[in-house]
Amino acid sequence: MTIAPAELLAHIPPPSGRRLALRVTPAAQRALRQGHPWLFEQAITDQREPGRPGDLAVIFDDQRRFLAIGLYDPTSVIRVRILHHGAPAAINQAWFAAQLTAAAARRADLPTQGTTGYRLVHGENDGLPGLVIDRYDAILVLKVYTAAWIPHLPTLLAALAEVMTAQGVVLRLSREMRRQPALLYGLEDAMTLAGDLPNPAVRFTENGLCFEADVLRGQKTGFFFDQRENRAAVAGLAAGRRTLNVFAYTGGFSLYAASGGAPEVLSLDISAPALAAAVRNFELNQHLPAVAAATHTVLAADAFDALAALRERRQRFDLVIVDPPALAKQEREIEGAVRAYQRLTRLSVDVLAPAGTLVMASCSSRVSAADFFAAVEQAAAEVDRPLHIFARSGHALDHPIAFAEGAYLKCLFAAVR
Structure with missing residues (x-):
């Protein structure tokens, strides 16, 4: 650090x-x-x-x-x-403070709901394009996506101090930014800009559940807050259901499933360190009877290969959650992403028990919601496991959408016939 x-x-x-x-x-x-x-x-x-x-x-x-x-x-x-x-404006500390105050007001109810980890600023959609600020309880993490923000960081930090008290403020840089050291003036990824960060593993709560995130080395800023509402929905579906969480990362969906009464949960991810963090998140919630009663196992493997192996071993689950990373970051990748979603669908329904439930998400902005839902439905029908989609969801309130290109998250909940 x-x-x-x-x-x-x-x-x-x-x-x-x-x-x-x-x-x-x-x-x-x-x-x-x-x-x-x-x-x-x-x-x-x-x-x-x-x-x-x-x-x-x-x-x-x-x-x-x-x-x-x-x-x-x-x-x-x-x-x-x-x-x-629309009209001329002075872009200064007062202007930044006003934007940050408005963003904080939109999220004001979250802490009252047992949530101290959430997105405080969602870039363009909160009027601060190219900048994300995530709150992890007393720690704020700034993710910068353009060199244009670097000269404004001192003013932005002063404005942020006006709006919210924080123990520490951490800087994260996009991959493109890290390739431009001459524009950073000595700043580095994972640098603490203000205050103190006693431990990179920062604890926070989400809907009353306790999580730990590595804000220095974790993906994005350390956690994926955008799935909070979908995780809560999974908790409501999980009672008595043997659950598989594919692309589990640090076990967000897994922990929610256990808290909702899933007796067995398997977390599957290619990253062993991410799965170790998932185990740690379960340990942090052992005071909850449902979590303590659940059997949680992890499997470090490629998702496609592991799903195929589970199918061959005739292992079946009552609830399967599939939340892959972005599969189409460029226009030319859209067709391949759709094929990947379809392949994941076929593999997932093959390990679902009769009358099982599939939860499947996409965070690829270049794949439209309509195309994603259609691809998943078609793939399931092709293997004679047609879906009854009973819910669709998009963005949570801390990930508002102010322009068409800003929409990326879509999720379906389906009963498999």
Whole structure:
């Protein structure tokens, strides 16, 4: 764990005091008037001077009227991430504090529901594009997806301190950001920007269940908060059902199933460290009678291979949960992702007991909800295990969707005939 000294943040060059003026295509003008948060490189028709990452760019229409202001990033095809539409605004600490206050207000009820781990800022959908802030009880984790945020970090941290008290603030960087060290001014992934992080394994609660997440090395920021409501739904389905959790990661769905009365739970994931964390999460909840009574086993293996092996051994489960990682991050990967979802469906229904229940999710934004649901239904029908989908779900309240491209999560709950 590395702690960023105060002087390191002080040495980050501030954004230029001079704002970039941009003209854009008619199509881009229409999109910005409708509130879209991105301006792409090819949409810029006039730019009189170059800009640095983090410079504020003001976008005008053909009549030189203000359209929007945002963060400029010359290293990204998303050249400007829009902060404010419609009328001029001063982008400063007070502006950031107002955005953070509004985001916190939208999540204000979660702690009253036994949840101290959740997404505080969901990027573009909370008006702060290219930035995610996850709360793990007293620890906040900032995930930065564009170099445009680096010059604004000192101001953002000051605004964050106004809005929420935290023991520590941790910086996580996207893979693309980690490939641009010259733009980071000494900042590193997993660095503590403010306060203190006594232990990278941070505890928090979700619907009253206790979890532990590694906020320095875990995927994303350490945990997948977006599935909270789907996990709760699984708890309501699990009583008396032998459960298989595929792509289990640190056992979120598994623990919920046990808490809901599943007598046996098998967590399957290719990552042995993730499964060790799943075991630890079960240990943290042994005070709950249902969790203590459940038999929890783990299997470190490739999901496709393991499902096929379970089928060959004629092992059957009453509840199967399939929550794979994003399978289509680019347009050219969509077709392969759909085939993978179908293959996973066929393998999963083959290990389901008669009248079993399938819970299957997709976090691939490039695969539409309609295409995902259709692919799963078709694959199940092809192996003579037709589905009766009794529930579909999308995003939880701490993962709001403000524009079409921001929607990614979809989940189905189905009885298998």
